Amino acid sequence: MAVAMDLSNFTHKSLITTPHRLTYSYYLSPFFQQQTTENPSNPAILLLHGFPDQAAMWSGVVPSLLQLGYASYRYNYRDQAASLAQILEHENVASDGRIIPCGHDWGSATAQRFYLYHRHLCRGLILLSLAYQIPSPKPFNLEEQNAATSKRFGYPQWAYWEFFTAPDAPETMRHNLERFWDVNNGFQPGKAEGGNGVEGEDGRDVWMREMFCESGSMRAYIEGTGKYKDWTVQPKKYPNWQQEKERFVQRFSRDGFEGPVCYYLSLKGNTMLEDEKWLCEREGQEDRRRIDVPLLFVGQTGDWVCRTDLMKDAKDQGLVNDVTEKVLDAGHWWAYEKPQDMGGIIADWLKERFPIK
Numbered sequence: 001m002a003v004a005m006d007l008s009n010f011t012h013k014s015l016i017t018t019p020h021r022l023t024y025s026y027y028l029s030p031f032f033q034q035q036t037t038e039n040p041s042n043p044a045i046l047l048l049h050g051f052p053d054q055a056a057m058w059s060g061v062v063p064s065l066l067q068l069g070y071a072s073y074r075y076n077y078r079d080q081a082a083s084l085a086q087i088l089e090h091e092n093v094a095s096d097g098r099i100i101p102c103g104h105d106w107g108s109a110t111a112q113r114f115y116l117y118h119r120h121l122c123r124g125l126i127l128l129s130l131a132y133q134i135p136s137p138k139p140f141n142l143e144e145q146n147a148a149t150s151k152r153f154g155y156p157q158w159a160y161w162e163f164f165t166a167p168d169a170p171e172t173m174r175h176n177l178e179r180f181w182d183v184n185n186g187f188q189p190g191k192a193e194g195g196n197g198v199e200g201e202d203g204r205d206v207w208m209r210e211m212f213c214e215s216g217s218m219r220a221y222i223e224g225t226g227k228y229k230d231w232t233v234q235p236k237k238y239p240n241w242q243q244e245k246e247r248f249v250q251r252f253s254r255d256g257f258e259g260p261v262c263y264y265l266s267l268k269g270n271t272m273l274e275d276e277k278w279l280c281e282r283e284g285q286e287d288r289r290r291i292d293v294p295l296l297f298v299g300q301t302g303d304w305v306c307r308t309d310l311m312k313d314a315k316d317q318g319l320v321n322d323v324t325e326k327v328l329d330a331g332h333w334w335a336y337e338k339p340q341d342m343g344g345i346i347a348d349w350l351k352e353r354f355p356i357k
Contacts, residue, residue: 017086043100043123043354046114048107100354102126102346104335105306106263109133115291116279124354126296126346129303129332131310132320135279135289139270157305160212163219164264170257176222177249179232183211183218184333185245186233207233208332209304238336287319295323296349298342302331324349 010027017024099121103111108130115122116135142165146156163169173180188207211218221228235241266272279288291314299308308327314320326345330338 015086042356043098046099046101046111048101048103048110097121097123100124100126100350102128103130104128105130105332108306112291115293116288119292122293124294124296124350125291126298126349128298128342129300129306129334131297131299131306132291132295132314134314134317134319135276137273137277137280139273140267142268153307155209155213155304156215157213157307159215160218160305161264161268162215163222164261165268166219170261172219172222173257174252176224177252178245179222179224181245181248182233182235183221185236185238185241185336186211187236188233205236205302205331206304208302212305236331236333236337240336244336289319291320291323293322294353295320296326296346296353297323298326298328298345300328300330300332300334302329306332324353 012025012027014023014025016022097120099118100123101111101114103109103126105128108127111125111127112132115125142158142161145158149155149157166172186207187205188210190204190206211221220226221233224230238244281288297311299306299310301308308325311320311323311325315323326349328334328338328341328345330341334342
């Protein structure tokens with residue numbers, strides 16, 4: 001059953017935050033102010049999307065959440081936890097222990113750091129696709145990370161960063177929007193020995209691994225060069241494929257990618273290193289990296305970058321104890337593939353851990 005990606009019943013707002021004078025765009029669920037005022041003890045869910053997405057990706061998920069009676073709050077992601085806190089304060093929901101950040105992809109990274117910097121505001125935490133990224137005092141080195149993950153997983157997990165951090169990446173993606181959509185939303189089944197498809201996996205979708213975890217493949221497909229010349233990957237079976245593709249092309253032909261690629265440029269350039277070092281410092285007996293609230297992590301079987309097994313690192317270090325892990329049979333962009341399934345997983349966990357009295 002197709003899920004209509006409709007925001008017409010949500011209130012679209014914007015706020016200029018300090019000190020950087022950044023304008024943030026976000027959506028409030030129906031009757032948001034009434035619900036938060038009449039039910040001050042109920043948590044508010046902060047939804048954060050990643051790259052290359054927009055607020056509409058949550059449309060298939062929020063119906064399951066709205067049925068719970070929470071205050072659902074949708075936000076157009078940037079990368080500053082302080083700005084998020086300002087928005088929450090502006091909407092009068094920044095009381096202690098009220099917020100449950102919920103993020104996908106880079107939105108997960110932001111949700112994690114929002115919790116670490118503003119833990120007093122948070123009652124729980126939901127991470128989708130991207131597991132907890134443990135703060136490190138060491139500078140990030142892309143070549144070293146790809147070498148390490150090649151040894152650990154058998155492929156360079158962050159190979160696609162080579163393209164996203166290239167000076168011409170924003171313009172290249174903007175001039176080839178339909179092929180960049182294919183990069184994120186194509187389907188290429190693996191094959192057993194002697195069968196049809198791509199070597200390595202019997203029937204499993206290996207397209208993300210080929211595009212994201214093979215050096216040079218993403219650029220080659222976007223530009224239509226090499227083995228990808230005059231060839232187009234088959235699409236994933238999304239219920240709203242054409243609608244979502246048109247929305248994607250319209251949005252990024254207007255806004256471009258200069259802003260979104262700053263996610264990658266910032267981490268590669270270690271612009272947040274001092275903040276990460278601070279998180280690694282102990283405050284008395286307290287470990288600032290520790291997550292003390294109930295945590296839900298949902299990975300996807302078809303996600304070769306944000307793997308389903310990566311919460312193990314934080315568990316092994318004792319940084320997360322109260323964690324529920326689920327796996328959805330879908331790709332990284334589950335919001336276009338199985339939004340209702342994801343909504344059900346989140347709703348069930350919320351009902352179990354945070355029942356409304």
